Amino acid sequence: xxxxxxxxxxxxxxxxxxxxxxxxxxxxxxxxxxxxxxxxxxxxxxxxxxxxxxxxxxxxxxxxxxxxxxxxxxxxxxxxxxxxxxxxxxxxxxxxxxxxxxxxxxxxxxxxxxxxxxxxxxxxxxxxxxxxxxxxxxxxxxxxxxxxxxxxxxxxxxxxxxxxxxxxxxxxxxxxxxxxxxxxxxxxxxxxxxxxxxxxxxxxxxxxxxxxxxxxxxxxxxxxxxxxxxxxxxxxxxxxxxxxxxxxxxxxxxxxxxxxxxxxxxxxxxxxxxxxxxxxxxxxxxxxxxxxxxxxxxxxxxxxxxxxxxxxxxxxxxxxxxxxxxxxxxxxxxxxxxxxxxxxxxxxxxxxxxxxxxxxxxxxxxxxxxxxxxxxxxxxxxxxxxxxxxxxxxxxxxxxxxxxxxxxxxxxxxxxxxxxxxxxxxxxxxxxxxxxxxxxxxxxxxxxxxxxxxxxxxxxxxxxxxxxxxxxxxxxxxxxxxxxxxxxxxxxxxxxxxx
Numbered sequence: 237x238x239x240x241x242x243x244x245x246x247x248x249x250x251x252x253x254x255x256x257x258x259x260x261x262x263x264x265x266x267x268x269x270x271x272x273x274x275x276x277x278x279x280x281x282x283x284x285x286x287x288x289x290x291x292x293x294x295x296x297x298x299x300x301x302x303x304x305x306x307x308x309x310x311x312x313x314x315x316x317x318x319x320x321x322x323x324x325x326x327x328x329x330x331x332x333x334x335x336x337x338x339x340x341x342x343x344x345x346x347x348x349x350x351x352x353x354x355x356x357x358x359x360x361x362x363x364x365x366x367x368x369x370x371x372x373x374x375x376x377x378x379x380x381x382x383x384x385x386x387x388x389x390x391x392x393x394x395x396x397x398x399x400x401x402x403x404x405x406x407x408x409x410x411x412x413x414x415x416x417x418x419x420x421x422x423x424x425x426x427x428x429x430x431x432x433x434x435x436x437x438x439x440x441x442x443x444x445x446x447x448x449x450x451x452x453x454x455x456x457x458x459x460x461x462x463x464x465x466x467x468x469x470x471x472x473x474x475x476x477x478x479x480x481x482x483x484x485x486x487x488x489x490x491x492x493x494x495x496x497x498x499x500x501x502x503x504x505x506x507x508x509x510x511x512x513x514x515x516x517x518x519x520x521x522x523x524x525x526x527x528x529x530x531x532x533x534x535x536x537x538x539x540x541x542x543x544x545x546x547x548x549x550x551x552x553x554x555x556x557x558x559x560x561x562x563x564x565x566x567x568x569x570x571x572x573x574x575x576x577x578x579x580x581x582x583x584x585x586x587x588x589x590x591x592x593x594x595x596x597x598x599x600x601x602x603x604x605x606x607x608x609x610x611x612x613x614x615x616x617x618x619x620x621x622x623x624x625x626x627x628x629x630x631x632x633x634x635x636x637x638x639x640x641x642x643x644x645x646x647x648x649x650x651x652x653x654x655x656x657x658x659x660x661x662x663x664x665x666x667x668x669x670x671x672x673x674x675x676x677x678x679x680x681x682x683x684x685x686x687x688x689x690x691x692x693x694x695x696x697x698x699x700x701x702x703x704x705x706x707x708x709x710x711x712x713x714x715x716x717x718x719x720x721x722x723x724x725x726x727x728x729x730x731x732x733x734x735x
Contacts, residue, residue: 241304243268243433244289244402249298251284253636256628258284262298262459264435264452266402271424271434273444273465276454277477277668279626279638282437285454286404289435290322291315319401323394323408325437325639325666326578329387331380335373336362339394365393368426370419385412385528392420403427404435407666409443413528421447439668441470453477478670485673486701489680491519493704496554497688498570498657500539503548508534510712511548516657516688521679523703524692525728531712532692533575536659539690540572541565552656566595569656573646575665575692577639581646584635588627589616591634591645596652619648624674640671647678658682659690664698676702696725710734 246264250257259281266272276282287293289300291312299306302318309315329338336358337344345354345361362375371389373382379390388408395403405424409417424434424447436448444451445465453460453476460476474485498516503509509531516522524532537543539550541559550557552568559565565572574580582591593600593612600612616630623644627637634642643663650658660679664672679689679702693699699706700723708716708731716731 240267242266242301243270243303245299245301245304246285246289247299247301249285249288249300250296251281251288251293252296254628257457259288259457262454262457263462265462266433266435268401268431268433269428270450271428271436271448272462273448273451274435274437274454275444275451275473275477276460277640277670279456279641280454280477280668281457282454283406283638284457286322286406286435286437289315289402290320290404316398316400319399320404321395321398321400321402322404323391323406325407325410327384327387327391329379329390331378333379334375335366335377335379335382335390336375338379338390339365339375339397341394343397361397362393365396368396369393369423371416383529385416388412389416392423396423400432402433402435404437406437407439408436409438409440410666417443439666441473441669444473445470455479474669477668485669486698487673487676487680488701489683491683493517493520495686497552498539498690499551499554501549501551503535503538503550504546505531505534505538505543505712506546508712509538509545512709512712512714513548514707514714514717516690518686518688519683520704521683521689521691521702523699523706524690524709525694525696525699525706525732526709527732528694529711530709530732532709533661534712535709536572536661536690536692539565540570540659542572566653566655569654570659571650571653571655571657572659573650573661573663575662577642577646581649582634582642584633586634587631588620588625588634588637588645589613589630592616592619592648593652595649599652615652616648619651623648623678624671640667643667643675644671647675651678655687657688657690659692661692662694663691664693664695672698696728699723699728700725708732 242265244266249259249262251259262285274282288295291309291314300309339362340358345357347354359375366373369389369392373386427434448465450462450464452462455477495518496515497518501513502511504511512535526532538545541561541564550559557568600608602608625644626641634645663675682689704720706718706723707714708728710732715734718727
């Protein structure tokens with residue numbers, strides 16, 4: 237592969253923002269018919285590098301070469317005209333348009349003369365692209381009526397409508413089922429056969445070994461190196477990414493568990509959650525497993541008061557409680573960290589400090605009902621240090637932080653309230669291996685402090701490695717419960733598919 241001229245070369249790329257050196261002398265090389273993994277912890281510079289390649293940002297230094305010719309990418313449309321397309325991690329679909337309208341958004345087919353959009357043509361073409369990725373969505377369906385996994389498939393189909401030689405995929409499988417992921421990999425292999433190049437960003441290392449030919453690693457905005465996938469191990473990659481060995485990816489701490497903190501009795505939510513009962517003890521991490529659509533998030537939001545339960549009871553510390561809103565839940569010591577951090581966990585136009593303290597401002601009030609800014613700032617700085625949040629300062633806008641650091645800020649927000657019970661939904665979704673371990677350590681600290689943690693996760697290794705006990709859901713029902721010594725992928729899947 238090294239004997240061929242690269243389709244793409246990025247050489248000595250540097251980029252700075254106020255107070256941050258995002259990239260420093262970074263290199264990337266991609267050949268036709270190759271899938272290159274771009275790896276690194278959150279904040280390593282992966283997204284910045286790809287935004288430069290796709291025309292979102294202008295580089296400060298360095299060169300970009302396409303087929304050996306230096307190019308100066310002026311914007312997104314310019315990048316697309318050179319055959320470079322990016323599929324962003326955050327979905328950009330429009331809910332009130334149909335599937336086919338979303339697939340051809342910005343690339344609509346117009347009839348000559350009337351200049352009307354030819355929806356029949358777009359529908360027919362959409363069927364073909366969806367078929368390529370093994371997706372059976374009706375092109376006439378409104379996007380608001382499909383699930384997140386199907387929305388991700390639309391993004392992939394949208395990229396296929398553009399005659400791209402280079403496709404950047406940023407965490408493409410985050411919301412996909414195993415079947416959809418296999419379909420995606422089949423599509424990627426077809427793209428390779430056509431001579432197209434794919435730059436693949438993922439924190440799921442198992443995927444890297446399945447689909448990628450080579451790997452380029454960044455750390456702290458710098459180029460670490462590139463390797464052939466077949467020549468390295470998972471541990472090698474972790475060491476390259478974090479600069480140290482992670483001897484134990486899932487640190488587990490045994491804590492005495494005697495007192496029941498939370499008891500859920502026959503909770504139902506219309507047809508989403510059906511008569512679910514369980515208990516969580518102080519010092520316990522209870523994992524909730526299940527396939528997409530099993531009702532795990534709906535159960536969590538019902539306990540948190542975001543959804544109004546149809547029936548059932550909730551007891552905390554042995555007392556029946558009435559939870560009809562998140563405010564009620566928080567007053568009883570229950571906090572919920574959403575799987576959708578940007579929509580439900582953050583206010584993107586606010587700073588790190590404001591996002592961290594927004595739920596706990598009353599604790600900083602003085603006798604005049606004014607905020608004690610000094611106390612607030614000291615608390616924020618304490619949690620920035622405690623959770624190793626990578627930010628130039630507490631007043632940095634939260635939208636400028638990487639996904640993993642945004643997740644840490646949300647976690648800090650709830651930790652400031654000293655919850656009795658923390659419900660955390662997909663805690664490490666889109667987060668690098670180093671930050672994952674830091675979050676697991678925080679969960680262990682909560683256990684040691686006698687708190688209860690409910691963790692919803694689609695990462696099988698995570699659910700097995702971190703949980704004391706796991707309950708499994710299928711189609712809104714609780715289908716199984718497994719103790720720690722019973723936790724295997726086979727046992728969990730048996731209950732997850734309703735066997």
